[in-house]
Amino acid sequence: MSLYSMNIVIIGGVATGLTAAYSIRKNLPSSKITILERGEDISYGACGFPYYIEGLIEKEEKLIAKNAAEVLHDGFDLKLRHEAIDVDFERKEVTVRNLSLQENLTLSYDKLVIATGASAKRLPFFRGMKGVFPLNTLEDANHIKKYIEEAKPEKAVIIGGGNKGIELLETLTLLAVDTQVVEFLPRILNRYDEEFSDLLLKELRGEGHKIHTREEVTGAEASEKGFMKTVVTDQRTYEAELVIESIGLTPNTDFLQGKGLQMEKGAIVTDRYGRTSIGDVYAGGDCALIYDHMSGQNTYLPLGTNANKMGRLIGLSIAGKEPDFKGVQGSAMLKVFEFEMAMTGLTDQRAAELGLPFDSVMVRTRNKSGYYPGGTEFFVKITFDRNTGKILGGQVFGREGSALRIQALVASVYAGLTVHDLEYMDFGYIPPLNSVWDSLNIAGRKASEKIENSRRGATR
Numbered sequence: 007m008s009l010y011s012m013n014i015v016i017i018g019g020v021a022t023g024l025t026a027a028y029s030i031r032k033n034l035p036s037s038k039i040t041i042l043e044r045g046e047d048i049s050y051g052a053c054g055f056p057y058y059i060e061g062l063i064e065k066e067e068k069l070i071a072k073n074a075a076e077v078l079h080d081g082f083d084l085k086l087r088h089e090a091i092d093v094d095f096e097r098k099e100v101t102v103r104n105l106s107l108q109e110n111l112t113l114s115y116d117k118l119v120i121a122t123g124a125s126a127k128r129l130p131f132f133r134g135m136k137g138v139f140p141l142n143t144l145e146d147a148n149h150i151k152k153y154i155e156e157a158k159p160e161k162a163v164i165i166g167g168g169n170k171g172i173e174l175l176e177t178l179t180l181l182a183v184d185t186q187v188v189e190f191l192p193r194i195l196n197r198y199d200e201e202f203s204d205l206l207l208k209e210l211r212g213e214g215h216k217i218h219t220r221e222e223v224t225g226a227e228a229s230e231k232g233f234m235k236t237v238v239t240d241q242r243t244y245e246a247e248l249v250i251e252s253i254g255l256t257p258n259t260d261f262l263q264g265k266g267l268q269m270e271k272g273a274i275v276t277d278r279y280g281r282t283s284i285g286d287v288y289a290g291g292d293c294a295l296i297y298d299h300m301s302g303q304n305t306y307l308p309l310g311t312n313a314n315k316m317g318r319l320i321g322l323s324i325a326g327k328e329p330d331f332k333g334v335q336g337s338a339m340l341k342v343f344e345f346e347m348a349m350t351g352l353t354d355q356r357a358a359e360l361g362l363p364f365d366s367v368m369v370r371t372r373n374k375s376g377y378y379p380g381g382t383e384f385f386v387k388i389t390f391d392r393n394t395g396k397i398l399g400g401q402v403f404g405r406e407g408s409a410l411r412i413q414a415l416v417a418s419v420y421a422g423l424t425v426h427d428l429e430y431m432d433f434g435y436i437p438p439l440n441s442v443w444d445s446l447n448i449a450g451r452k453a454s455e456k457i458e459n460s461r462r463g464a465t466r
């Protein structure tokens with residue numbers, strides 16, 4: 007008779023994979039858990055890469071929550087440099103390539119967890135050129151760090167004006183690399199409403215940062231020694247010894263294609279607990295969709311918060327425990343130089359796409375009491391249901407301390423509160439940190455007035 011109550015195979019050893027492993031271990035202590043990781047690194051915090059490259063986080067180990075020795079010591083069968091290359095869902099078997107020995111092995115499972123993450127999309131123009139990198143794995147971060155230290159690039163181009171691209175603008179600027187950001191869409195950070203993308207863009211450009219929107223990379227040229235030399239766009243040519251491509255992600259699910267596992271654009275379709283369309287197969291993190299309770303849809307939201315949550319929920323689900331989980335709501339934050347931005351729930355643009363009856367208010371206040379020195383501007387926008395006043399989402403922008411102000415809106419959206427609830431909500435106050443009327447009190451009042459006025463207009 008088997009020593010183990012259940013035989014579990016996890017593919018991928020970073021955020022979702024390792025969180026799932028420990029969650030299963032906690033809830034099913036007698037299970038056998040094998041973790042397959044095709045790389046050499048596990049359990050690292052990718053979100054810290056920009057600060058690691060900058061040198062603020064000095065040692066790679068600081069980014070690692072659990073190293074391989076600890077994971078093995080904790081009783082997991084961790085197989086590094088082992089790549090899952092095929093799965094037979096009928097026979098419940100995974101074919102694995104041992105990349106060190108260059109040989110295959112077959113593992114059977116009772117439950118399979120797919121936590122393979124995603125890979126950075128790449129442009130075709132840079133193939134084989136030195137000094138061009140994605141930033142997705144710890145290996146990528148180390149390559150970039152080493153290249154900056156050794157080649158000492160003076161000029162860089164970041165391709166893509168999403169979160170990662172904009173964060174890296176700060177990193178490279180602090181490392182004294184003259185950096186251009188090239189974004190082919192009309193604006194940066196396009197998950198935010200236009201006013202918010204524009205607020206940040208204006209501030210960054212005002213400080214002299216070179217961010218080019220509506221500009222598409224069309225080619226590149228290398229030096230005789232194969233090093234990056236120039237990036238060509240549809241508008242101009244930039245000299246650059248360093249290029250970072252940050253143009254989006256492709257879920258690592260190629261090896262699962264055509265096997266009956268339901269996917270959308272390569273991302274695995276799951277329910278709230280990571281269950282896939284195939285029995286005993288779970289998936290979560292950057293390789294899968296996640297349920298967004300605000301849109302009521304499965305959405306691709308590749309974030310560390312979601313990856314960790316899904317790891318834990320998958321573990322609980324495998325153990326037969328399914329806590330109340332409503333789904334996520336797209337909360338995200340950004341910090342670049344002294345600026346901070348955050349969002350939760352639906353933006354105006356997303357509410358419009360979903361065909362919802364929405365309205366919104368935007369409030370500009372200060373982050374300190376009017377009389378207190380050193381205050382700076384703070385912006386908050388609330389998107390709400392124009393009939394019921396239900397808060398659908400919010401966005402904030404300002405300087406230090408601004409992003410964390412989203413958390414009150416996160417809770418409001420999660421709890422299904424209305425703009426009326428915000429009007430007199432009892433926010434804390436001290437002059438160096440806030441005004442006697444919190445900006446959310448003001449936004450709640452403005453939104454309530456807007457609803458009231460439109461009702462009056464309708465009954466006239």
Ligand SMILES: Cc1cc2nc3c(=O)[nH]c(=O)nc-3n(C[C@H](O)[C@H](O)[C@H](O)COP(=O)(O)OP(=O)(O)OC[C@H]3O[C@@H](n4cnc5c(N)ncnc54)[C@H](O)[C@@H]3O)c2cc1C
Pocket residue numbers: 017018019020021022023042043044045047051052053054055056088089090091121122123124141142143170258261290291292293308309310311312313
């Ligand atoms: C620079 C950067 C900054 C970020 N900043 C933030 C942030 O501030 N906030 C936030 O919420 N999120 C942030 N994220 C996103 C967050 O880090 C990811 O969402 C999260 O790491 C995804 O975890 P995961 O476990 O799904 O995938 P991954 O971390 O990608 O892990 C998947 C693992 O699976 C392995 N694998 C893949 N295929 C196979 C296979 N066939 N066989 C074996 N192993 C395989 C891969 O080698 C990889 O190690 C950031 C990401 C980056 C890169």
